[in-house]
Amino acid sequence: MHYAPPFTLNKQILSRVANISEQLGRLTATQDRAQSLLLRKVNRVRTIQGSLAIEGNQLTEDQITAILEGKRVIAPAREVQEASNALNVYEQLDSFAYQKESSLLQAHKTLMLGLIDSAGQYRNTGVGVIKNQQVIHMAPPADRVPKLMGELFTWLANSDDHPLIKSCVFHYEFEFIHPFADGNGRMGRLWQTLILKQYHEVFTYLPVESLIATHQTEYYQAIADSTKAADSAPFIVFMLSMIEQALQQLHHTSESVETGVSPQVAPQVTPQVKMLIRVMKVAGETEQAQTSFNRTDLQQLLGLKDKKSFNQRYLQPALINGLIEMTIPEKPTSRLQQYRLTALGKSIQVG
Incomplete structure (x- = not known):
């Protein structure tokens, strides 16, 4: 057998x-x-x-x-x-x-x-x-x-x-x-x-x-x-x-x-995730052209103080759907962790 x-x-x-x-x-x-x-x-x-x-x-x-x-x-x-x-x-x-x-x-x-x-x-x-x-x-x-x-x-x-x-x-x-x-x-x-x-x-x-x-x-x-x-x-x-x-x-x-419809109509791309992508894109178009951000950076850009709400409604959905990625993926909780838009995230039209 x-x-x-x-x-x-x-x-x-x-x-x-x-x-x-x-x-x-x-x-x-x-x-x-x-x-x-x-x-x-x-x-x-x-x-x-x-x-x-x-x-x-x-x-x-x-x-x-x-x-x-x-x-x-x-x-x-x-x-x-x-x-x-x-x-x-x-x-x-x-x-x-x-x-x-x-x-x-x-x-x-x-x-x-x-x-x-x-x-x-x-x-x-x-x-x-x-x-x-x-x-x-x-x-x-x-x-x-x-x-x-x-x-x-x-x-x-x-x-x-x-x-x-x-x-x-x-x-x-x-x-x-x-x-x-x-x-x-x-x-x-x-x-x-x-x-x-x-x-x-x-x-x-x-x-x-x-x-x-x-x-x-x-x-x-x-x-x-x-x-x-x-x-x-x-x-x-x-x-x-x-x-x-x-x-x-x-x-x-x-x-x-x-x-031919832009991917932003997909149900996973919530208004919160759109806002996250928008502020990351705008920051990337400045003179400093910042392309990666830590958690604090992103919360400040969004004007958010509640860490738990930011994580659940903005950060995790964007990660799960492949719209952003970690700069240190092998250490998700690293204090040096930052996030950047993926090619898919960059393709999302957010107005």
Whole structure:
């Protein structure tokens, strides 16, 4: 009997699967090719920026777009290499078979080319997941990695579970095993995308990673909760919630692209968020051309004193919808944290 990863299907999971399926059914089946390609390009950049930001890369969407277009970017060489590699691996997504280990190893080789010596090879040393200078997970010994990965891929190839659930389970189990010396987070998220791509083409360019980047604490907590329970259900719930939100954003963005209506009509762009975007744009057009702001700056620009209200009604909705981004995404609560408009935020017309 083949190994099967432990997970429990609860009401919350089943409800989210049903809701996601309904959202997929509402997506426009046909779309102007030029508009579709533009939407895919924008979301691909958001996906890569989000996934890299989770790992500490501070390149912006604009910088990654410049790299995609072959332009020179002034930034740390390693961060530029990480972005270039990620663009290459996502470009090759159609060439990878989600159920084959050989494809996983080839994708890792492309993703980590020039970054580590063991690109495309499983690790031969012990590793741990460190967050805020604390070890939050010690991965299985290196000599167990080939067997564990072999079992995981056998299950993946033979499982009859719903692709949404199967992709989340694989993602969690992959992070638990942590098979590579580096690049595990990026690879886990990439492979979930690849699995989901077989279910619906929209997942090829759904920017789930940009949402995870703004929910890093919850992301790592879901992994920790699943490890503690020896059941990936907490992680499944978290990832399905990210997919739900990403689909909601895509639905409204698609409507805007198709109809030619500016994205500000989307329900998520509340009057409060519009005001936040407006003051950031105005500040960026001054002689000083300030483009990033700390929390105090933004509250002063808006004339707000209530920190809780600002966070709930202005800051968090803008972050969740990918309209602004953190300058230090790997440390959301850093006292040096600042916020800047994303390419999507800059495109919003606020009058």
